[in-house]
Amino acid sequence: MISLETMGKIWNSYSSFYWKGLGNTLWLSVVAVVLGVILGLIVASGRMLTIKKDENIILQLLKYAAKFIAVAYVEVLRATPLLVQVMVIYFGATSAGLKFEDSTATRMFWCLIAVALNSGAYLSEVIRSGINAVPSGQMEAARCVGMNHWQAMQYVILPQAVRNILPALCNEFVTIIKETSVLSMVGTAELMFQAQTVASATYIFVEPYIIAAIMYFVIVFTLSKLISAFERRLSRSVTR
């Protein structure tokens, strides 16, 4: 039986645990998505390199290599579970001696790297499709005004691509908030791990998790609603 009374008691004694967990969940998610965007931009540009037959052969080979790495990265990271990636990266890095003095900092750092790598793979595809969705005539027109490729990107293509990308980017953030729960498996003190700690301290195994579920739900549900409101505003805006 689930008892509200038990939940109340747990909350009264352990609320600081939950808040700390939620705090860690949120900052890990924010930083991971920010890193993911940067990574995604780099990977997307790698995938979108155009290789011209009349270029220097070394340059062509380098471009092929960059393209291959970008594609391989995206495919591998999207086709394996986040939990496995976290395990491989965390234990791989620490067994190779890549750690800080403080074991909590080490855990946080490698978890962050793992989640950022994972979300970078997804975001690179979001960014790539956002850029490809801008009609090709926009690039042609920009080039005809005399802009070079990068000026055209900066002034014409990317501002329009951002509109396509933003909603999906926000959704990725929401997904990451939920997915960071797997970090509990290596002992990172995010929300799910804190719930586990409370459960093992109290020998109560349902209510502590329900509290965590409620906290996840409130955050994710609110954010999702905000995002869809924001999306409606974007689609209503005059330039689209």
Add this chain to the structure above:
Amino acid sequence: MSQDKKEVIIQVKNLKKQFKHIEVLKGIDIEIRKGEVVAVIGPSGSGKSTFLRCLNLLEQPTSGQIIFEGSDLTDKRTNINQLRQKMGMVFQSFNLFANMTVLKNLTIGPMKIKGMKQPEAEKLALSLLQRVGLGDRGDAYPIQMSGGQQQRVAIARALAMQPDVMLFDEPTSALDPEMVSEVLDVMKQLAAEHMTMVVVTHEMGFAREVADRVIFIDQGVIQEEGTPEEFFGNPKNQRLKDFLSKVL
């Protein structure tokens, strides 16, 4: 003929363009002189748009030469970005920058490419918008305008770079019939001001009335060229005769 005395601004020599296994242009030779209005007509798929898009290297020619104001565009060392500033282009689908207001569409080139100061660029933009009859629409976004208005803005945007040549790729083909004339009027006005223009078009009336020379491209080659009078009045090429009998 007075045209022959004017300086050649674009010279095309044996231009060929191949897409995969299809040879779209099979050797085009033409000279375009300063102040001349050249209309390019032909059936769809004949290569006339590809020809135009080769002139400013939106399509990379497979072989041949395009010499614009003394520079060979097909030479790798030529700075194409610089030369494109002198060749305005107007597209069938307008292609106004969707993320900018009309005014910004006109000022972005002069400001970012030519380094013109904002007040100066805006003054120029406004005078061009007035010229195409849209002096009061600077704050609008492209999507808020009709096709005809967008196309007039597109012409003004190209003019804002103060080009030496204007290339038009079927500028009225995507327009509702009642909007065609407002765009053609702007083009006629440009022709009257002696702008050098190359116009790919299906508007035979425009070609006949405004062009100094009409070119018929079919099957990747220029089948016939001449003044509008001889071209429409006394066509010699059999393909051109067939084409004209269908469209006129």
